[in-house]
Amino acid sequence: MEGVKKIFTEIPKSPRDDRQYRGLQLKNEMKVLVISDPSTDKSAAAMDVHIGNLSDPDDFPGLAHFCEHMLFLGTEKFLSENGGSSNAFTGGEHTNFFFDIKHECLNEALDRFAQFFLCPLFNSDATDREVNAVESEHLKNILNDSWRLNQLDKSTVDPSHPFSRFGTGNKLTLDTRPKEKGLSIRDELLKFHSSFYSANIMALVVLGRESLDDLTNLTIKLFSDAEDKCIAIPEFPVHPYGDKQLQVEFKVVPVKDIKHLNISFPIPDVSQHYESKPCHYISHLLGHEGKGSLLSELKTRGWVNELMAGGLGGGKGFMFFICNMELTTEGQEHIYDVVTCVFQYLEMLRSEEPQEWVFKECQALSEVKYRFKDKENPRSYVCSTARCLHEWNNVSLNPSLQLPVENEFIPTDFTIRGRPEDSSPIPSLIKDGPLLKAWFKQDDTFNLPKACMLFEITSPLAYVDPGHCNMARLFVELLKDSLNEYAYNAEIAGVDYKIENTMYGICLSIKGYNHKQPVLLKKIFDRMTSFQIDPKRFPVVKERCEISLKNFAAEQPHQHALYYTSFLLEELAWHKDELLEALEEVTLEKLAAFIPNLLARLHVECLLHGNMTKEEALDTVHLVEENLKENSKTKPLVPVQLIRHREIQLPSGTYIQFSRATRHDAMGMFRKN
Secondary structure (H helix, E strand, O other): OOOEEEEEOOOOOOOOOOOEEEEEEEOOOOEEEEEEOOOOOEEEEEEEEOOOHHHOOOOOOOHHHHHHHHHOOOOHHHHHHOOOEEEEEEOOOOEEEEEEEEHHHHHHHHHHHHHHHHOOOOOHHHHHHHHHHHHHHHHHHHOOHHHHHHHHHHHOOOOOOHHHOOOOOOHHHHHHHHHHOOOOHHHHHHHHHHHHOOHHHEEEEEEEOOOHHHHHHHHHHHHOOOOOOOOOOOOOOOOOOOHHHOOOOOOOOOOOOOOEEEEEEEEEOOHHHOOOOHHHHHHHHHOOOOOOOHHHHHHHOOOEEEEEEEEEEEEOOEEEEEEEEEEOHHHHOOHHHHHHHHHHHHHHHHHHOOOHHHHHHHHHHHHHHHHOOOOOOHHHHHHHHHHHHOOOOOOOOOOOOOOOOOOOOOOOOOOOOOOOOOOOOOOEEEEEOOOEEEEEEEOOOOOOOEEEEEEEEEOHHHHOOHHHHHHHHHHHHHHHHHHHHHHHHHHHOOEEEEEEEOOOEEEEEEEEEOOOHHHHHHHHHHHHHOOOOOOOHHHHHHHHHHHHHHHHHHOOHHHHHHHHHHHHHEOOOOOHHHHHHHHOOOOHHHHHHHHHHHHHEEEEEEEEEEOOOHHHHHHHHHHHHHHHHHHOOOEEOOHHHHOOOOEOOOOOOOOOOOOOOOOOOOOOOOOOO
């Protein structure tokens, strides 16, 4: 095939994946994956260039990011007019461009897309505007704690290492300083693009309705002229954490009221060990949340609320392993004790040596996830796939820290239920009682061993006033907190649950593999209907709710615009300031009295959909109803208590104007039609 050096047809895929794949290596060394999906409503494409801000020139911090901005100019209008969208991002080693569009417009969109990498214009009249766009992005990041910590990391490594550079850039680095030195930003853009945007370090993914042959021919036609400049992918064999940067502690004053402890370890680049995944093995254990885990021990001591651990890519040649924790107020007074517990857990792992059963369990979980993989959104799929183409030395052991037990939630029954002859295309009402109303729809589309259960538990007490709203939230948060050790195994086995308070009461959803869902559902309702408040966790959880309400003031302006748009149009809504004031009056005793009153009179409406029969759905509904009746003696609400709240409808031609000051220099606006 002209223009093609190699063709790859044997591409492994999930048994449930009905898309067709073909890999190509063009003669200019560009790597290409074309994906044919006749059922897709949108086409998509992504290009990943294996160059990022680690390759910024010393005099132009942020140039790779600025180049990304400039390349996408002029395409937004065509994409938006044809049901599409686009975006891009710049990392240390990669710059990724992606878009989606109505499937019939792929050819024209891909033609425009190809020009970014063949002959970019970099118009001088657009440069100032995009410098200001980068500056706006920078100003937004200044009051974002995550971005501030990211820049602290860069500012405290070896200053001679490329990782220390200011990757996002701003007006100072891209305009003011270069002009002072007599440098032209356009000339530098052309030089950067000419030096690094080479076909041999580009990876393209195209997804469309067309056949593999048509997608192949289209790709060859549009991208064969991209020049192969024989660029070597930059390598960074020296770690940015040198001897002077290790065993160092930094204390940071945050924008929001947050209490975090972040521990970072320098590790070598282990990406070549992708088949055994050593970082995944360690993060699975260190970040586990079940009984005997590090988080369980730290929560028992009242020091930590959340913990996350895992490997973090830096560049080709170096990585980090991080362990980040959300501390309680008491935990702030025990930082070194928390760190000691972390090293005690690591010492336990070292003494136990790698366990084959843990590896096999991780392997089984990954295999199930891959085997029954959901079809991804075209845009996000091509985006991620394009990138894929390319002092505590002698701590003692702590007997409270243990390896996790084997996971009972790993599914083993993947039987697809037979379809009934009289199946309805929409959910049907299978139970209509005074306490519980149930809708059911057996899956006849996806044919996966998965299901979704949604329960809306209505109580008029949940939103009577700000105090009751706070107590409903505290009940839900404490319930989730108490279930965490048990439900964590379900989560990593692909059975997720979510529970939250609403203006109507409590909303519970469970989704994932259907085999073990009833086990988790029963546990949740058993705990909910016989709940006892842990006096040690009450002040911790209440404090988290208080901090969450206070931190709203530090949110980005667009978040405020969205919030007030909804707040102003709701018939009944309690403002965050009202909730914050009322939260002070909530005590453990008041909450303990509130919970049985909340559960005394309810109405439950649920929808069950997926790989289950009507009989199984009725068994599930019966389990919930009997649990409520027996454990909390729940009685039904009267019909008048089920009236929904209304939203204000503005007459045509009228508007509400509302202004609110924020801490940010930027401004947020939102219009709701």
